[in-house]
Amino acid sequence: MEEAMQAFVFFWLAGLVFLLGSLLAFFSKEALRRKAGLAMTVVGFVSLLATPWTLSFSPSSAFGHLLGSVLGPSVLLAVGFYQIAFSGHVPVGRLSKQDRLLGVVMVIVGVVWFEAMHWWSLTPTYPSGVNPYWLIFWPTMLLFGFATATGAFAFVGVVGDRRLREQRLMLVVAGFFLTLMVLGATSDGPSIERERFVSELLLSAADLFGVLVGASAAVVLFFLVVLVYERQQPEPTTLAPPTAEQLERATATVAHHISGGKEA
């Protein structure tokens, strides 16, 4: 197969299949479509992960390499938090204390794994230097995590009642992300120097701000289009008020249900 065609099939088509599949799996009401969506998501994702082998000639395969590199710690974090959360005070399907302990261990290993990717020799390297997409991923994750944690601090204060513990926890998480960014900006890692980290952090801020502005504009326009369409819809026909006979029948039905079928 020609290289361009290979790149199209194994990367771009796979990405499209992944995107459409995940949208279908999340938003479809029919079980069959949801299952098809899930299958498409898995096939697309596996194809993206395999690009370092299937598209080794293409620079885009570095993205597949990054996905493979962060998959392990990400899954550990997601499953770990799930285990901790659902071993708490949930009325149905509560997990055991061993599951909670396992969850804590998984979260710790996930965090340490991510840290080792910056501060130790586990930095994603592809094909010979540091994976260029890792230089985007890591600062973006830290900066967005910091912003989300401070936002969640305010959110819990607004919607929660007596949630001081959660607010303090969000401050701790924000402090954790901030500390990592300050450390990265002041100390050289084995693969990434502090000057490089700072300039990548600033570029990540530009990326994130661009995503925020672009996504907000798309959502606003989407709502405008739907709003215009809905406004053009004809008014629903207004029904005549119920007659005395209909009201009597409704009263008798309600009384029948309230009394449980017994004569009043």
Added chain:
Amino acid sequence: MNGSSPNRTLVRLSAWSLLPSVGFIVILWWFTQPSVEGALVRFVNSMLTSFTLFSFMLLVVLFTYGDARKRPIAPMVGVFAMVAISTGLTVFFLSQGDFLMEANASVRAQYLSNIIRFGTTVAAILVSAVVVGGTLLASILNSPPKVIHFEEE
């Protein structure tokens, strides 16, 4: 929920989400004075890519909306036009000299590179959301159940 107006709440939430990060970035820039060459280009590329891809995703979401409303054509035409316009704008800006071009040989390569970078940003956003959301959910679900005391009538 607290008694303040929805607008004030929204402003407060946005301020808490954005200002600490913006403040940190400004302080970092102030102290380190790094070369921020390319930040504006990254911002514009990211904005255009995000607008195009979000429009595309919302177009797909409209299939569900169309199912519910039984007449999906009209809004889909609108959003399809939106996607076409945003794609056209991106290609137009990319072809206007070197302003939006980074280390790529052609407009198509730049556009594809933008999409991959957008994917990386989204992956980073998802992982950090898992960390923050997971911590919050774990804490809430592990708090002792709250007892509601009713006042005696």
